[in-house]
Amino acid sequence: MSQSDSLRVAIDVNPPCISLETTVAEVVLRMNQGSLPRLRKSSILEEKSTQKRYSYALVMGDGELRGILTERDIVRLAVQNLDFEGTPVNRVMSSPVKTLLFHHIDSSLAVINFFRIHRIRHLPILDKQGNLMGTVTPESIRATMQSTDLLRLRTVEESMTGEVVTVSSNATIITAVSLMLKNQVSCVVIIENQGINIYSAGIITERDLKLVREIFTNFLVRKQTDEELRQYQHHLESLVDLRTKLWRRSAACYQHLYENTPVMLHSINIKGELVSVSNMWLHNLGYEHHEVIGRKYLEFLTQKSQQYAQQKFPEYLQNGICIDIPYQMVCKNGKVIDILLSAIAQKDETGQIVRSLAVMTDVTERNIAEKALQESEQRFRRMADAAPVLIWSSRADKFCDYLSKGWLDFTGRTLEQEMGDGWTEGVHPDDLKRCLDTYLLIS
Numbered sequence: 305m306s307q308s309d310s311l312r313v314a315i316d317v318n319p320p321c322i323s324l325e326t327t328v329a330e331v332v333l334r335m336n337q338g339s340l341p342r343l344r345k346s347s348i349l350e351e352k353s354t355q356k357r358y359s360y361a362l363v364m365g366d367g368e369l370r371g372i373l374t375e376r377d378i379v380r381l382a383v384q385n386l387d388f389e390g391t392p393v394n395r396v397m398s399s400p401v402k403t404l405l406f407h408h409i410d411s412s413l414a415v416i417n418f419f420r421i422h423r424i425r426h427l428p429i430l431d432k433q434g435n436l437m438g439t440v441t442p443e444s445i446r447a448t449m450q451s452t453d454l455l456r457l458r459t460v461e462e463s464m465t466g467e468v469v470t471v472s473s474n475a476t477i478i479t480a481v482s483l484m485l486k487n488q489v490s491c492v493v494i495i496e497n498q499g500i501n502i503y504s505a506g507i508i509t510e511r512d513l514k515l516v517r518e519i520f521t522n523f524l525v526r527k528q529t530d531e532e533l534r535q536y537q538h539h540l541e542s543l544v545d546l547r548t549k550l551w552r553r554s555a556a557c558y559q560h561l562y563e564n565t566p567v568m569l570h571s572i573n574i575k576g577e578l579v580s581v582s583n584m585w586l587h588n589l590g591y592e593h594h595e596v597i598g599r600k601y602l603e604f605l606t607q608k609s610q611q612y613a614q615q616k617f618p619e620y621l622q623n624g625i626c627i628d629i630p631y632q633m634v635c636k637n638g639k640v641i642d643i644l645l646s647a648i649a650q651k652d653e654t655g656q657i658v659r660s661l662a663v664m665t666d667v668t669e670r671n672i673a674e675k676a677l678q679e680s681e682q683r684f685r686r687m688a689d690a691a692p693v694l695i696w697s698s699r700a701d702k703f704c705d706y707l708s709k710g711w712l713d714f715t716g717r718t719l720e721q722e723m724g725d726g727w728t729e730g731v732h733p734d735d736l737k738r739c740l741d742t743y744l745l746i747s
Contacts, residue, residue, distance in 0.1 A: 310448045311412060315429055317438040318342045320361045322393060324370060329388035331361055332378055360426045362439070363397045369428055369436055371397030376425075383482055403428045406437055412445050419445075423489070470495045473506075480508050568643070568664035572601050574657060588666055590636035606632040606640060621657065624649040633664075641668045696727070702744065 320340035322331055334340045340361055363371040373393050381388070381396055402422050406429050409415060418427065419442050429437045470493045471480045480492050494506040562569060562582060569582035578596050586593060589604065602610050609631040620626050628644045635641060647662035688695040688708040695708035703724045712719060715730050722730075731739050 311406070311409060311415070311440075311445075314412070314415075314440045314444040314448045315438040316440070316444065319428075319439040320358045321364045322361045322373070324363060324365045324394040325392050327389055328373070328378070328381065328386070328391050328393055328396060331373060331393060332388060335359075335361060335378075360439075361393075362401075362428065362436070363393050363399075365394075369401055369403070370394070371399035372401050372426060372428075373397050374426060379481055401428055403430050405430050405432070405434075407432055412449055415440060415445050416442065468493055471508075472496075484508065568666065569662070570601065570664070571659055571661050573659055576600050576602060579659070585664070588635070588641065589633065595636075604633050606634055608632065620647065620649070624651065624657065630667075641666055642671045643667060 320335075320342060322341060331340070335358055340358055360372060360374040362369060363373060371394070373396070377396065377398060381391075386396065402418075402424055404415070404418060404427060409429075415427065419425065426439055426441055428439050431437050469483050469487045469489050469491075471483055473494050473496045480494075484492050491507050491509045494508065562580065565582055566584055567582065568585040568588055569580075570578055570585055571580045573579050577598055578601055579598075581593070581596055586596070589596075596604075602613060605613060613629075613631065616626065616629060625646075625648050627646045629646070631643050631645055632640050633643055643664045644667055645662055645664050647660050649657040650659040650661065652658050685706065685708075688706075689710070691708065692710060693708075694711040694714055695706075696704055696711060697706040698704050704722065704727060707719060707722045707727065712722065715722065715727075717726075717730060720726075728736060728740070
């Protein structure tokens with residue numbers, strides 16, 4: 305494989321790219337989830353198959369490379385206590401970015417030297433026109449080379465770092481990480497002083513730097529989760545508040561309709577106590593609201609109606625409904641009114657009655673009118689029975705509903721035989737048609 309082909313294999317032609325306005329927090333989270341946007345659009349299947357965690361993201365603006373944000377930058381910003389959620393990457397990215405033109409690269413080793421000289425780990429590669437081809441990393445370059453090539457081409461002296469960054473064993477992790485970032489080195493040696501001698505106690509490498517980044521990323525993920533939970537809780541509280549307001553508005557509307565409906569309404573609990581009444585109920589009986597709520601409904605009935613209500617109550621409990629039950633109620637001033645009561649029971653989930661809603665119709669005037677009519681009809685019939693003529697009356701359906709005593713004496717038939725159209729049986733067949741025509745005309 306030629307050097308050119310080997311280098312092409314090392315290039316990630318679809319590197320992760322973000323916009324200038326993306327927040328640092330979003331980059332960290334998406335970097336951890338392996339869901340960073342890519343330079344070139346891919347199918348959903350390709351995106352899933354190539355999904356992986358990246359340690360960097362290129363910052364693009366108007367189709368051009370504007371900067372880069374790496375794991376090192378993220379740890380550095382974390383040490384500085386930067387507000388990740390409120391900071392866009394264009395304020396903290398590394399810019400300008402170190403790049404190489406593909407046609408200027410003569411070997412993979414030259415790229416490795418470029419990494420060492422500039423102390424970077426992510427290198428964008430450009431074509432002749434300056435367009436971004438992709439990125440290479442030390443790992444991707446080494447993967448295309450034989451390890452013996454590196455050993456032959458470099459001496460130990462060339463490979464080693466002359467300046468060693470050290471830190472005391474009692475220093476904080478933040479201090480060690482800060483030194484690593486400040487000096488752009490991949491490790492920090494931990495030393496201990498024992499008298500006049502200095503000993504190496506350990507080393508912190510870039511792998512530990514990644515661990516710091518992962519810890520901070522986990523913190524951000526947890527913080528985002530907490531924020532999402534807080535927002536969800538706020539959303540639920542808003543829904544509950546809205547439902548409560550709607551319920552109160554509905555309840556107020558229902559109460560307004562209940563109180564102002566122009567009929568007598570009352571509701572009682574299982575103890576038979578009034579829990580609500582309409583304004584018409586109060587008006588017809590002459591009471592104020594506070595004078596009736598909590599009192600037994602039976603208290604407002606006459607003695608006879610109380611007994612009748614107690615007889616009907618078991619039937620009501622069984623059916624859960626009653627229609628047009630005649631009662632008499634006593635007004636506050638002692639006046640007795642006639643009512644027809646219809647009620648329906650409200651039951652709980654176990655089927656037990658917990659409340660009843662009743663509608664009452666004041667039929668006092670109607671009963672008085674009906675009684676007067678009955679008395680008038682009785683006087684008419686007494687007068688008709690005493691008259692020496694045949695008298696009858698019929699309903700709207702043309703059937704006889706009354707025949708005088710004189711009629712019955714004359715025909716020698718009973719009232720039951722003559723009622724309805726029974727009187728036609730006493731008419732001669734030859735006269736029946738003419739008689740019916742006259743009857744219908746008069747009726």
